[in-house]
Amino acid sequence: MIVGASASQYVVQIVTGLGSAAVLFLISSGLTLTFGALRIVNFAHGSLYMLGAYLAVSLREPIGFSNGTFWIVLILAGLGVALAGVVLEVFFFRPIYRRPLLTQLLVTFSFVLILAGIVRSIWGAEGESTSVPPFLGGGVKIAGGSIPTYQFFFMGLSVAVAVGLYLFLYRTGIGRMVRAAVSDPELLGLSGVNVRILFTGVFAVGAFLAGLAGAAVTMQGLSGPDIAVRAVILAFVVIVIGGLGSLIGAFVASILVGLAQDLGIIWVPEATLAIVFVVLVVVLAIRPQGLFGSRVA
Numbered sequence: 001m002i003v004g005a006s007a008s009q010y011v012v013q014i015v016t017g018l019g020s021a022a023v024l025f026l027i028s029s030g031l032t033l034t035f036g037a038l039r040i041v042n043f044a045h046g047s048l049y050m051l052g053a054y055l056a057v058s059l060r061e062p063i064g065f066s067n068g069t070f071w072i073v074l075i076l077a078g079l080g081v082a083l084a085g086v087v088l089e090v091f092f093f094r095p096i097y098r099r100p101l102l103t104q105l106l107v108t109f110s111f112v113l114i115l116a117g118i119v120r121s122i123w124g125a126e127g128e129s130t131s132v133p134p135f136l137g138g139g140v141k142i143a144g145g146s147i148p149t150y151q152f153f154f155m156g157l158s159v160a161v162a163v164g165l166y167l168f169l170y171r172t173g174i175g176r177m178v179r180a181a182v183s184d185p186e187l188l189g190l191s192g193v194n195v196r197i198l199f200t201g202v203f204a205v206g207a208f209l210a211g212l213a214g215a216a217v218t219m220q221g222l223s224g225p226d227i228a229v230r231a232v233i234l235a236f237v238v239i240v241i242g243g244l245g246s247l248i249g250a251f252v253a254s255i256l257v258g259l260a261q262d263l264g265i266i267w268v269p270e271a272t273l274a275i276v277f278v279v280l281v282v283v284l285a286i287r288p289q290g291l292f293g294s295r296v297a
Helices: 007-038 045-063 069-096 101-123 149-171 173-183 185-190 195-220 227-242 247-267 269-286
Strands: 139-142 145-148
Touching: 007 045, 007 139, 007 145, 007 149, 007 173, 007 195, 007 227, 007 247, 045 069, 045 101, 045 195, 045 227, 069 101, 069 195, 101 227, 139 149, 145 149, 149 173, 149 195, 149 247, 173 185, 173 195, 185 195, 227 247, 227 269, 247 269
Parallel strands: none
Antiparallel strands: 139 145
C-alpha cells in the first residue's frame, strides 16, 4: 500500500513507468496515425503488435541477437508486420472505411481472433521471449534499485519515433498529403493524388510501428497470444485520453498511463489496470475530447 512505500521505491517505479510509457507510445502511435488518416477503429492493431513479437522470436534463431543483428531482427519484424498490414488493409479493411462503426468493430475484432489462432497454430500457446543484446544487458542503479538498461532503450526509441513521425507529417510533402486526406480525401483525390495508395502506405507505417514495438518488447520476458488484447486496450485508452488522432496527445497520454500502471503496483497491486481507467474517467470528465483532441460541434 501507499503508506509503506519509500521514496526510493517511487523513484524506481516512476523510471520503470517511463519505460512502460515508451512501449505504449510505440504501439499507440501507429494506431493514432491510422485512425487519424483512415478513421477506422482497428482492434487488430494489438494483434499486429503480437505478430511482431513472434516474428522477432523466429528471426532470432537464424540471424542471432547480437549488438548488430539485434537491429536487423527489429527492422525485419517490423517490415514483416507492415506487409501483413498491407494485406489486411487492401483486402479486408479498405471495403469497410465508409461502413458503420459497428461493422468496423466486428471486422477488426474478428482478426484479433483469427491472428491469435494463426499464432497458436504456428508457435503454440506458450509464451516466447528473446535474449537481451550485450549492449542492453545489465541495469542502471537508481535510488537503490536497478532499472534494466533496455528500459532506457525503449525511451530513446519512442522519442526517436515521435520526432520522426512529427517531421514526416509536418515537414514532408507526403505528410501534408496525409493531413489533407484527413480533412477532405475526395478533394485530394481530385487533385491527382491516389488516395487509396496513400491510405495503404499510412496503414503500413502504423503496422510497422506495432511490429517494431512487439519485437522490442520480447526483451522484457515471455510474450504469449494474450498480449494482443491487453495491448490494444491500453493503446485505445492512450489515444482516447490524448485525443483521437493527436500524435502529441498519444505521447503525453502514454506517459500518464505508463506511470499509472507502474505506480499502481505500489498503490493497489491487485488492480493496477483499474488505476489506468481511473485516469481515463477523470480526463474525459474534464475534457471529453481528450487532452489534445478537438471538440466536435
